[in-house]
Amino acid sequence: MHYDLRLLTVEDLPASWEMSRIAFGLDRKPPPGWLSARPGRHTWGAFDGAGRLVAKAMDREQDHWFGGRRVPASGIAGVVVMPDLRGTGLSRLVLARLFAASRDRGAVIATLFRTNPGPYRRLGCEQIGNLTWTALPTASLAEVRRPMEVALRPAEVADVPAILETYRIVARAGAGLMERSGPLFDTSPGAVLAGHDGITVATDSAGSVQGYVSWKRGPGYDASSRLSVPDLIGLSAPATTAMLALLGSWASVAPTVVLRLPDPDPAALLSSFTGARVESDDRWMLRVLDAARAVAARGWPRHVNGSVDLLLADGVCPWNAGPQRLILADGVGRLEPGGRGELHLDIRGLALIYAGIGAPALLRRAGLLGGDSTDGETFLQAAAAGPPPALLDYF
Ligand SMILES: CC(C)(COP(=O)(O)OP(=O)(O)OC[C@H]1O[C@@H](n2cnc3c(N)ncnc32)[C@H](O)[C@@H]1OP(=O)(O)O)[C@@H](O)C(=O)NCCC(=O)NCCS
Known part of the structure; x- marks a missing residue:
């Protein structure tokens, strides 16, 4: 069977929504804006001889931080094949095209949240981390003492640049966290402050922002009541401790607090986290789209200098395959064709x-x-000695 592969246009979006709706059990009505062109998103589709959309996958323009540098990526989402045609090679067809096209637009890695790792492994992706929400008895934070040198106050419009920078400082020092700017993120103060019941900033004695916590109040104040915390990001131990104490103060009216945190995280090192349990756990995967450019794009450990001769195997992106020498010097990486191919690396x-x-x-x-x-x-x-990858943004 021959399929036409092309980017979806606005006219294709109702059919695309219907495929997603059926696959993921979504509402009949798409979210606002979904049926119009959205910057930073490119959806590849396969069409059968009758012009029916039968498979699709979206390429999102996003960056992830690795080794202190922003790595251009394709965030893959909305991968769906029509039920009657699953298992016939359509996701392989669409994703192989997406890999090549996103590489052409400058992406050097791809990331995705998977339902099942199987099909993505066959295409060269591997699981590298989890996005975890942790449920914690709020009372377990009631023991945390608030350091008096830290002030807490509601975030204002003027705090938004400092809030974004606080996140970025942590992302830059870590691995995997998304850059929260670019076409997929609205960083206007209104958008940053909306969507939560509160963002509380923690400031030091000089008034400088040392952390923030965003929170959303669930309904009621009985035993089932909860507070959701998408971000709790502190740059110092006193700031994080003060924000944990703030959460602990909700114990009488919201007995459960649910936090989206990397693992490990200072919050879990600064309190007991007694009774913590995983509320949800979404695994994410990474694919190296363009090995040479990906190696050059990230930062590497500054004190690891040397080289290794690899023989890279890649059946889907043939430009990566073959003998390659990985060279690291002073935090910068290069992958050069050639060498003796001593270690065989998938x-x-x-x-x-x-x-x-x-x-x-x-x-x-x-x-x-x-x-x-x-x-x-x-x-x-x-x-490859870390830090371990983390991701706080689901897509
Ligand atoms: C997941 C899904 C997109 C896979 O699409 P598909 O067209 O059936 O997959 P393909 O036939 O192209 O298979 C690609 C490869 O993955 C393998 N594969 C497919 N399904 C698999 C499974 N459930 N477990 C393990 N491997 C699997 C195939 O064997 C094939 O490998 P090969 O080409 O090396 O033999 C499709 O089943 C689907 O639409 N599911 C519902 C929605 C969904 O879960 N989307 C994913 C969101 S992350």
Whole structure:
């Protein structure tokens, strides 16, 4: 069967919504704006001979922070194949096209939240982290003492740049967190402050913002009542402690607080988190789209200097495959064609190394690394030494 592959136009969007609605059990009516062109989003579709949309996948223009640098990415979302045609290779067809097209527009990695890792693994993606909401008895935070040197107050319009920068400082020092700017993010003060019941900022004695917590009040004040906390980001221990104490003060009217936090996070190191349980856990995956440009785009550990000769296997993005020498010097990486190909690395293994969690012994036991070079493995171990990836934005 031949399928036409092309970008969806506005005329295709009702059919596209219907596919998503059926696949994910959504409302009949799409969210506002969904049926018009949305900047930063490109949806690839496969059409059968009758012109029916039968498979689709969206490429979102977004950046993720790795090693202190913004890495241009394709955020993949809305992958759906018509029920009658699943298992016939359509998602492979659409995603292979999306990989090539997003690479052409400058994306060097792809990220996605998966329902099932199987189809994405077959296309070279690997799971690198979880987006977790943790439910905590609010009373367990009531023991936290608020440091008197920290002031707490409601965020104002003038605080928005500092709020965005607080998040960015943490993202820059970590791995995987999304850059909250660009076409997919509305960073106007109105948009940042809306959507929550409150954003509370924590300031030091000089009045400078050292953290913020955004929170949303659920209904009622009985045993089932809760407070949701999408962001609790502190730059210092006193600021984080003050914000935890603020949450603890809700114990009498919202017995459960539900926090979206990276793991590990200072909040869990500064309080007991007694009774914490995972409320929801969404796994996300990474694919290296363009190995050479991806290696050059991220920052690497500054004290890891050296090289390793790899033989990269990639059946879907052939431009990555073959012998490649990975060279790191002073925090900068290069991947150059050639070398002796001593270590055989699957592209999924490179995704784990890129994310900072690809210990060679793990990759070898998972069948993602072969060949022979003890020095090369020691080098890769140091190159992939973290920090562990985190992501706070679902897409
Ligand atoms: C998930 C979905 C998009 C896969 O699409 P598909 O067209 O059926 O997948 P394909 O036939 O192209 O298969 C691609 C590869 O994944 C493998 N695969 C497909 N489904 C799989 C499964 N459930 N488990 C493991 N591997 C699977 C196939 O064997 C194939 O590998 P191969 O080409 O190397 O043999 C489709 O089943 C679907 O629309 N599901 C409902 C919506 C959904 O879950 N979307 C994903 C949101 S993240």
